[in-house]
Amino acid sequence: MDSPGGILALLEADGVVAGYGETDILHGVSVTVDDGEIVTIIGPNGCGKSTLMKTIAGLVKVRSGRVRFRGEDISGAPPERVVGKGLCYVPQAANIFASLSIRENLEMGAFLRKDDYRGRINDMFGLFPDLAQAPGRKAHTLSGGQRQMLAIARALMLDPALLLLDEPSAGLSPAMLDMVFERIAGINATGVAMLLVEHNAREALGMSSRGYVLAGGENRLEDTGPELLANPEISRLYLGGR
Amino acid sequence: MEFAGILDYAVGFVVMAGIYSVLALGLNVQWGFTGLFNIGIAGFFALGAYTSALLTGPPPQGQFEDFVFGGDWAQTGGLGLGIDLWFFLGIGAAMLVCAAVALVIGYVTLRLNDDYLAIATLGIAESVRLFFLNEKWAANGSRGLYNIPQFLEGWIAPDKYDYLYVVVVLGVLAVLFLAMQQAVRSPWGRVLRAIREDEVAAEASGKDVSKFKLQAFVLGAVIMGVGGALYAHNIRFLSPQTFDPLLATFIIWAMLMVGGSGNNVGAVLGAFVVWGIWTGTQFMPGVFKDPNFRFFMIGALIVGVMLLRPGGILGESRRTARGRTAAARPPETGDGG
Amino acid sequence: MTVRWQNIGGKLPRLPRWWTPAHTAAAVALLVVALGILPVLKMSLVVNGVFLGGIIALGAIGLSLVFGILNFANVAHGDYMITGAYVAFFFIDSFLPLLGIEGQGLGPFTFGYPLLIALPFGALAGAVAAIALDSLIYRRLRLRGANAAVLAMTSLGLAIAIRGLAQIIWGTQVLSYPRESRQVFHLPLDVRIPPDSLFIAVVAIILVVSVYLLLTRTRMGKAMRATADNPDLALVTGINTQRVIWATWAIGGGLAAIAGVLLAVSQAQLLPIMGWKFLIPLFAAVVLGGIGNPYGALVGAFIIGVTMEVSTQWINPSYKPAVAFAIMIVMLLARPRGLFGGSGPG
Numbered sequence: 001m002d003s004p005g006g007i008l009a010l011l012e013a014d015g016v017v018a019g020y021g022e023t024d025i026l027h028g029v030s031v032t033v034d035d036g037e038i039v040t041i042i043g044p045n046g047c048g049k050s051t052l053m054k055t056i057a058g059l060v061k062v063r064s065g066r067v068r069f070r071g072e073d074i075s076g077a078p079p080e081r082v083v084g085k086g087l088c089y090v091p092q093a094a095n096i097f098a099s100l101s102i103r104e105n106l107e108m109g110a111f112l113r114k115d116d117y118r119g120r121i122n123d124m125f126g127l128f129p130d131l132a133q134a135p136g137r138k139a140h141t142l143s144g145g146q147r148q149m150l151a152i153a154r155a156l157m158l159d160p161a162l163l164l165l166d167e168p169s170a171g172l173s174p175a176m177l178d179m180v181f182e183r184i185a186g187i188n189a190t191g192v193a194m195l196l197v198e199h200n201a202r203e204a205l206g207m208s209s210r211g212y213v214l215a216g217g218e219n220r221l222e223d224t225g226p227e228l229l230a231n232p233e234i235s236r237l238y239l240g241g242r
Numbered sequence: 243m244e245f246a247g248i249l250d251y252a253v254g255f256v257v258m259a260g261i262y263s264v265l266a267l268g269l270n271v272q273w274g275f276t277g278l279f280n281i282g283i284a285g286f287f288a289l290g291a292y293t294s295a296l297l298t299g300p301p302p303q304g305q306f307e308d309f310v311f312g313g314d315w316a317q318t319g320g321l322g323l324g325i326d327l328w329f330f331l332g333i334g335a336a337m338l339v340c341a342a343v344a345l346v347i348g349y350v351t352l353r354l355n356d357d358y359l360a361i362a363t364l365g366i367a368e369s370v371r372l373f374f375l376n377e378k379w380a381a382n383g384s385r386g387l388y389n390i391p392q393f394l395e396g397w398i399a400p401d402k403y404d405y406l407y408v409v410v411v412l413g414v415l416a417v418l419f420l421a422m423q424q425a426v427r428s429p430w431g432r433v434l435r436a437i438r439e440d441e442v443a444a445e446a447s448g449k450d451v452s453k454f455k456l457q458a459f460v461l462g463a464v465i466m467g468v469g470g471a472l473y474a475h476n477i478r479f480l481s482p483q484t485f486d487p488l489l490a491t492f493i494i495w496a497m498l499m500v501g502g503s504g505n506n507v508g509a510v511l512g513a514f515v516v517w518g519i520w521t522g523t524q525f526m527p528g529v530f531k532d533p534n535f536r537f538f539m540i541g542a543l544i545v546g547v548m549l550l551r552p553g554g555i556l557g558e559s560r561r562t563a564r565g566r567t568a569a570a571r572p573p574e575t576g577d578g579g
Numbered sequence: 580m581t582v583r584w585q586n587i588g589g590k591l592p593r594l595p596r597w598w599t600p601a602h603t604a605a606a607v608a609l610l611v612v613a614l615g616i617l618p619v620l621k622m623s624l625v626v627n628g629v630f631l632g633g634i635i636a637l638g639a640i641g642l643s644l645v646f647g648i649l650n651f652a653n654v655a656h657g658d659y660m661i662t663g664a665y666v667a668f669f670f671i672d673s674f675l676p677l678l679g680i681e682g683q684g685l686g687p688f689t690f691g692y693p694l695l696i697a698l699p700f701g702a703l704a705g706a707v708a709a710i711a712l713d714s715l716i717y718r719r720l721r722l723r724g725a726n727a728a729v730l731a732m733t734s735l736g737l738a739i740a741i742r743g744l745a746q747i748i749w750g751t752q753v754l755s756y757p758r759e760s761r762q763v764f765h766l767p768l769d770v771r772i773p774p775d776s777l778f779i780a781v782v783a784i785i786l787v788v789s790v791y792l793l794l795t796r797t798r799m800g801k802a803m804r805a806t807a808d809n810p811d812l813a814l815v816t817g818i819n820t821q822r823v824i825w826a827t828w829a830i831g832g833g834l835a836a837i838a839g840v841l842l843a844v845s846q847a848q849l850l851p852i853m854g855w856k857f858l859i860p861l862f863a864a865v866v867l868g869g870i871g872n873p874y875g876a877l878v879g880a881f882i883i884g885v886t887m888e889v890s891t892q893w894i895n896p897s898y899k900p901a902v903a904f905a906i907m908i909v910m911l912l913a914r915p916r917g918l919f920g921g922s923g924p925g
Contacts, residue, residue, distance in 0.1 A: 057815050083817035094812060097805045107798070108805045112817040154816065277728050281654060281735060350908055354915050357652040357870070360731060361862040362911075364654070365904030368859055376895050487855060492739050499732070534751065538743025544736030548729060549716060 008071045010035050010193050011056070011087070011162055015065035016075075018055040025051045027217040028065060033162060033195050038188050040196045040204040040225070042238050043214035049197040050092060052214070053166045056195075057089035058082040069162070084112050088155035092166040092197075095151035098140035102131050105139055105150055109157030117157065124153040128183070145176035149183070162193045169200050181207065201238050205229050213238070253404045255521060260411035261472045263513040266497045267418055267506060268465030274503035275426060276458040277438035278352075279360040282367030284490035286340045286463045289370055290470025291480050292381055293339045294332035295390045298475075306385065308378035316391035329393040333414075333471045340467030341460050348459040353452050359459070367491065375482040386481025390474050411472055415510070418465060422506045425461075434458050435504075488537055493520065496540045499547045502554030511555060516543070603918045607882065622768040624888045630776040632884025633783030634845065637838035638857065639864035639876040640790060641831030647807035647871025648827045649717070651730035655738035656835055656861060657854030658745075659705050663836020664843040664853070665745050667694070667701035671756055684759030687774035690844060694756060698782075698840055705836025709828035712737060718821070738855065745851045754849040779841045786834060787877060794873065799826050807871050859900045860887065863907040869917025878918065882906070 011033040019025040025048045033039045041049050054060040056067055058079035067075040069087050083089075097105050106124055110117035125132035128149045139150060148168055155163055168184065169177045177200065185207050188194055198204035205211050205225045213221040213234065221234070228234050265287060272278040297313035315328035347366055351358040374381045381387050398406045425431050433454050436444045445451045474480055484490070493516060501512020523530045523539070530536070547554060642656045671693045675681065682691030716737070720730060763771045794800040799822070806813040806823045813820055842857065843849040864883045868875020886906055887899040894902065910917070 059811065059815060079814040080817045080819060083815060089815045091812065091815070094809055097808045097812065099808045100801065100805055104801050104805075107801060108813075108816050108818060111798070111802060111819075158817065273728075279652075279728055279731055350911050354911065355870075356728065357646075357731070358866070358911060358915075360652055360654070361859075361866065362904075362908065364862070365859050365901070365907065368856070369901040369904055372898055372901050376897055488739070492735070495732075495735060499736075529747075532747065534743055534746035536743075537746055538740050541736045541739025541741070541743055545716060545733055545740060546736075548725075548733045548736065549719060552725075552729065 009033065009068075010037075010070060011195065012068040013052070013056060013065070014068070016052065016055055016062055016067060017064035018051060018060050018062055020051075020060070024063065025217050026055065029214060029217065030065075030219055031195070031212055033193050035161070036188070036191055036193050037210065038184075038194045038196060038208045040198055040201065040208040040211040041214060042198065042201040042205070042211060042228075042234075043220070044238075047214045048217040049214055050166055051217075053089060053091075053164050053195070053197060056082075057087070057164060059089075080112070083158065086158065086161040087164070088158055088160040088162070089164040090151045090155045090166060090168065092170055096139045096142075096147050096154065099138065101136050101138055102142075102150060103135040105154050106157055109154035112158060120157055120159070124156060127156075127186070128153050144171050145173075145179065148172065148176075148180055152183070152187070156187065156192070160192060162195065163187070164195050166197045167199055168196070169198065169203075177203070202229065250402075250404065253408050255517070257404050257408050257411050257476055258521075259514045259517040260408070260415050261469055261476065262494065262497060262517055263415050263510040264411075264418060264469035264472060265466055265494045266501070266509040266513045267415075267422055268462045268469060269494055269498050270462075270503060270506060270509040271422065271425070271458055271465065272462035274498065274505065274509065275431060275434040275438065276455055277356070278455060278459050278462070279356055280363045280459070280462070281360050281491060281495075282363030282365070283466060283494050284485045284487055285363065285367035285370040286344065286466035287470045287473070287490045288367075288374065288480075288482075288485040289339050289343060290336035290467030291474035291484070292374060292387070292470075293336040293467070294471035295387050295474040295480055296381060297335050298328050298332040299387060299390050302382075307382060308385070309382045309387070310379045316395075326393050326395075328391075329475065332475070333468055336467040336471040337464045340463045340470075344460045344463030345456070348456045352455045352459065367485075367487070371482050371485055381480070384482060386479055386483075388479045390478040390480065392478065393475055407476055411476075414468065414472060418468065419506055419510065422465075426506065430454075430457075488540070492540050492544075493517075496543045498554075499544050500554055502556035505554070505556050508554050508556040515555070516540075519543075600919045603914075604878075607878065607918060611882070611885070620889060621892055623770045624892055625885055626770050626772060627776070628885030628888030629881060630772075630779055630845065630884070631888055632881035633780055634838050634841050635857075635860050635864050635884050636877050636880035637783055637786060637834045637841070638861045639868070639880045640787070640873045641834040642861050643865045643868065643871055643873050643876035644803065644807070644827050645831045646865060647873075648803060648810075649730065649824060650810075651727040651734070652862070653734045653831075654731060654858060655734040655741060656831070657856070657858040658738045658741040659709060659832050659835040659854070660839030660842065660857060661745055661849075661851060661854035662708050662741060662832075662839065663701035663705040664839035664849055665749055666704035666836070667697040667840045668749070668754060668756065668843070668849060670697035670700050672754075681757075683757040684761065687761060687764075688778055689758035689761050689773075689775055689847070690756050694840075694844070698837065701836045701840050702833040703836075705839070706829040706833035708741075709832025709835075710825050713824060713828050718824075742851050742855065749851070751851060755847055756843060756849070758847060773845075775844050779845055782837065782841060786837065790830065790834070790873065793830070799823070803827055856900060860884070860903040863903040863910075866907050867910050867917055869919045872917065872919050875917050875919040 009032040013029060013031045015028045015030055016026050017024055017028055029048065029052055031039070031041065031052070041052065043049055051060060055062055058074070058077050058081070062075040065075070066073060069085055072085070074082050074085065097108060100108065103121065106121045110120060130146050131150055131153060139147065142150060152168065165184070169180050172180060181203050184194065196204050196208065205228050208225040211223060211225050211228045212219060223231070265283065269280065269283060272280050296311060298315040299312045300314050300317070301312035302309050315331060316326070343366065347362050351362045375384055377383070392403060393410055394406060433444065433449055437449070437451050437454055441451055497512040497516040498509050499512070500516055501510070502508025520536060523536050638656060638660060642653060645653045675693045675696060680693050680696065682693055683689065685691045716733060717730060720733060761774055763773045765771055794804055802813070802818045802823050803826060805818060806820055810820065839854065842853060860883050864879035865876050867879030867882060868877065883903050883906060887902050890902045891899065
């Protein structure tokens with residue numbers, strides 16, 4: 001499958017079938033992300049959004065179909081190899097090492113880096129000043145928003161080309177939520193592409209170039225962010241009918 | 243060797259293999275059905291054996307007997323029915339004692355992670371052993387209990403007693419086996435398997451997981467108690483040495499693993515096969531005769547089965563086979579959105 | 580894999596909200612001090628308990644790390660101990676004498692300097708054995724997706740096989756490192772300390788400090804803590820979990836082996852069953868400190884060691900393992916996550 005622009009897409013999931021135990025959750029999902037793009041996936045609960053993320057990250061086995069990153073087939077690659085290629089994943093829950101300090105979390109994010117990564121840690125502290133205040137603090141003492149920042153910063157330590165964010169705004173207060181989206185836009189502006197699963201679909205689609213609607217483990221709809229926002233059915237089903 | 247000698251030997255073999263089958267059936271309820279890791283079988287084995295022996299055996303006589311109590315049911319407890327009813331009373335008492343101890347241990351540990359149960363059973367086995375070793379007043383300490391009465395003694399020539407006892411053992415084994423077959427097919431047994439396969443899912447579907455686990459643990463311990471009592475009245479001598487981990491815990495594990503855990507036929511088959519290997523190797527030349535080599539072999543057998551044939555000889559039906567990947571579990575973080 | 584931490588103590592009564600691990604630590608410290616100053620106590624037993632605690636600690640720290648990172652109860656840990664002890668025995672008894680290295684009664688100690696040479700080889704043997712068994716056996720089971728019960732079952736088989744192997748090679752009789760009787764040190768309060776105990780204490784302190792530095796200062800140590808904390812996240816972070824597992828086995832097996840040598844020195848004997856018997860205090864210490872928490876295991880080890888020794892003032896000494904078991908049961912009833920909780924989140 002060619003990407004919309006005709007050139008090779010950054011990420012290309014093609015007809016992915018995956019699941020847990022004996023049940024398939026994804027029945028052939030296709031998603032592409034181009035360089036520098038933000039792409040949002042929305043859909044009802046249990047439609048397979050998180051499973052798709054885990055499958056791309058290598059945590060869940062691809063049973064059929066293909067996942068390509070920068071043209072290279074990564075379906076079936078173990079998670080640590082996927083990460084090494086510049087595709088970093090931030091899970092929805094338990095996305096920090098709670099018993100490690102902030103600095104240690106970032107060091108772990110740089111586990112695959114062979115070079116001196118201290119500069120990168122300072123970059124992260126610049127990007128997320130909250131984290132810089134007490135780098136020795138244990139991560140489990142952080143607030144929800146700070147944890148989310150730390151999780152994203154950890155994933156950025158490897159300088160990824162693509163960030164998979166699973167519900168970055170889950171459980172955050174409205175003020176925090178705005179801040180997180182602002183940061184996400186900021187990171188994207190530096191050239192990091194993003195694949196986003198988001199419950200706050202309106203905000204997420206608002207900053208996305210494209211969006212996918214999944215239902216029942218299958219592609220339901222694909223369009224540009226603004227078009228999806230303008231779609232009355234989507235609005236009624238997934239955007240809270242505001 | 244003459245035919246009669248071979249037959250004598252074979253009958254003696256079946257008696258021991260039958261007793262081990264009972265113990266393996268008990269372990270199968272705990273591990274095979276429910277996934278409970280009991281590494282202190284020896285504790286329940288010993289409790290069952292000592293309980294029945296002390297209640298039915300004669301009180302202390304003579305200067306070398308330090309223990310203070312012998313129920314002497316064999317002489318007084320026949321209820322005048324003309325047959326040795328005391329034997330069954332002794333088994334019943336063994337079952338009760340094992341149930342009580344299993345209830346306490348299970349209650350403390352089964353609410354928690356399974357690993358705690360393993361550690362606790364290890365502790366209980368050692369504590370039971372230390373108790374009978376040190377408390378001479380209880381069971382004569384390291385000198386052990388002897389003169390343990392035999393069921394229907396005198397009905398048959400003493401040197402042919404195995405021919406009678408083999409019927410008793412196989413009878414008890416048959417009853418337990420049929421009961422366990424019923425249990426595993428019952429709704430109760432299905433819940434146990436569900437717990438073993440996916441505790442979280444079983445809990446989510448509204449089952450009181452720790453209650454079911456406790457029931458399975460106690461039932462398994464009770465069956466082990468029966469095995470202990472059968473053993474005591476066969477060997478007629480018990481000492482703390484009898485219940486060393488190798489012959490009272492490890493070998494029973496090897497039996498269940500080899501035969502096929504989760505499968506009652508497998509438990510019995512495994513008991514006969516492993517006991518056959520164990521006793522057979524003593525007739526073999528060279529290193530096989532070395533008890534230490536046989537010790538090593540039991541361990542290697544377990545590891546080998548786990549690696550090469552996790553289901554044992556018979557295994558379980560594929561549907562309920564053990565072993566799932568972490569990724570195969572339902573997503574813990576929720577498939578949100 | 581994170582389920583285990585949620586399971587522990589999920590439905591049990593909790594201490595008050597304001598109660599922090601610091602409170603527990605203070606309470607325990609108070610308890611230990613109270614025990615120590617009670618005049619009815621024989622201080623000698625307390626001191627010996629501390630030395631015993633040092634040996635338990637070396638085994639329990641490794642056991643707790645393995646528990647936390649590989650997620651199963653390694654019942655072969657005691658047999659990794661005797662592996663080290665017997666390999667050291669081989670060096671002292673057979674190999675080093677070939678090189679003309681023999682001796683006993685070094686300075687105030689019962690043993691000779693060959694033991695100092697043999698000790699690191701014993702540790703190496705424990706570490707190599709643990710890594711080899713992982714590569715040959717556990718790794719395959721993990722790749723197949725075996726659950727914790729299967730891994731624990733396998734470790735039971737290995738425990739039996741290792742002991743059987745030791746019995747084939749060295750027999751079941753009581754052995755001992757070459758030793759020379761030595762005067763014990765007499766201190767005030769009727770405290771008598773065998774000089775060997777001081778050696779044990781020094782070795783234990785050095786190793787515990789090294790493990791602490793390793794876990795907090797090195798990349799691999801931090802990766803080990805990260806993996807114990809959140810194994811799935813460790814995978815997607817790019818941490819090489821197979822290397823983390825090997826490092827864990829190396830530390831666990833090495834420490835266990837040294838603990839085995841020290842146990843054989845302090846008891847002046849070496850028996851194949853020693854390892855299996857030692858499992859009870861090891862697990863008691865791990866449970867006391869909170870499964871997967873190596874620092875907790877350290878504290879737990881000293882509590883278990885001291886209590887085991889002190890109990891002999893009233894109870895038949897052969898009940899020491901039962902005492903350790905009893906403490907563990909009380910702990911499971913009162914505070915099943917251990918004094919300090921596991922290393923898991925929450």
